[in-house]
Amino acid sequence: MSFDVIDPSDDWPEEERKVRARRMAMYSPGAIAIARDVAYKYILFPELKTALASFDRVYQLSRELGIPQGVLLSGPPGSSKTSIADYFMRSLPPTADIVDGFGALYVRMRPAASAGFVVSQVLSAVRHPFTIVRPERMASMRDIACEAMLHKGTRILFVDEAQCLAVRGKERSLDDRDTSAGNLLRELMDRANVALVLLADHRLQHLERVDRALADRVSVRLTLAPFQNDGNWGAFLGEFSRFKVIDLSSLNETSVRAATFVATAGCRRSVKRLITEAVLVAVDDSKTAVTRAHFRLAFERTSGPGNVTPNPYGES
Template structure:
């Protein structure tokens, strides 16, 4: 969408100057390239290795034993639930009976999601040309999705934002009479012969109150949390500091490591956002290493100017 700027106090030359000034404030191509290299690094700390082992087990057994395989992974926002699934899907090794890119599928729910909504999401993930599912066509489109998964060799389906299973819409809690989505997921495991990975925030601690029959199939339960300021955090930051795109050894210094924990509260997403921003700033400042002033400015840019949250790195 184009924007026509009308400012009676400026002539065309002044407006052009302002636009160019805004463009100059953007990060450089070089900074963005280095930032992307840092942002795409994925550190497999112990908790994630546990999760990946559970995914591997469910993926392998899903079509082999005829026994439903499912797991519930919950944790607060930013605890790597979605990113570990993304890593798992992208790192799956090729298999002769699996079409590349379809071994595991990822769906995202919304409050009040119905069976029809899930079927539509499945068809979209399978790249089916028709994804609109009317109420009277749910069963037919479900069968089409199940057949497509069989042909493509799909072994696992991940359901993100699954706390929505406990809501009927507008925040109302679900009950056994409102289980079309839960019934569809059971069919997915029983008839579709695929494993289910359910991702949810801490509002969904168990499936027992959502769908007891589904809970009986989803037996493995793992919780992720934010980092405490402890030895595991120190090891995580040490690995982060070893990334070779730019010198980030400052991050491993005890005082800076503690400040970074205070700045992010151990949230992995916040850590990636903050550190990547500091890298962008450092590169455009002509530095080959991240310095304290870069972290100070990165904190201000990612959190906004606020007196409520003091800058853990001090003031520039």
């Protein structure tokens, strides 16, 4: 076993010694800059294009036809549900009748959330100065939230972790009309004329069992799943070789592609984490191309010594 020694006889002040000791495993600013560029790239594979087309549709129609519009996008953790919502919001073009930045809003649910919680989240999303919703002010704050979305021209509301709608508090029932988050979401759709996009895991696939009225309004069902080790997987990894900031063409190698599937199980979040880490390693290794050795070290760092999965890129 080896030990590292921070020499106390050095002339550094005590705080500087502590800082230097903590920075022993930190990446350089240049590596961070390049890795950030890679991490914020979006690769729109077919399932994401289908989701975007559905989002575009409900976004366009939400205020035009007087018919509730909604999408349920389900998939396991790491399947790009939140990423595609983020991409949609970032890529919205400016429109005359919509306040810039408010055409699409994003909120995040929590288990057994009440209607007051949802109203508070919406008020925060529209940047209202007061977001605390007390029971006695529930109705008035709900009205403010609806009016704010109408005023700002909001057309679509993304609700992440929407499977929390299936988790009910001890004192709430399926038909609770006053305090349920589902009832509040229905009211927002009807009164503020916003489309609703629910981002959830498998627990909300049968939305009609949770909230029949909400399921009737949210008619589109889409599913995202991890990649399989097939042609789509190869095409997805191949897109990384088009990045200009660093050479990732090693992902086109059959052995590296297969090892990357073993390392990530086709989970897109895991893929992005691993590739970004490999870029950090390569840049600080003064290389312009990411190699299998860089992926090997990236897997070690992102998995940790407690991971029982053998390193698919081989031993160092």
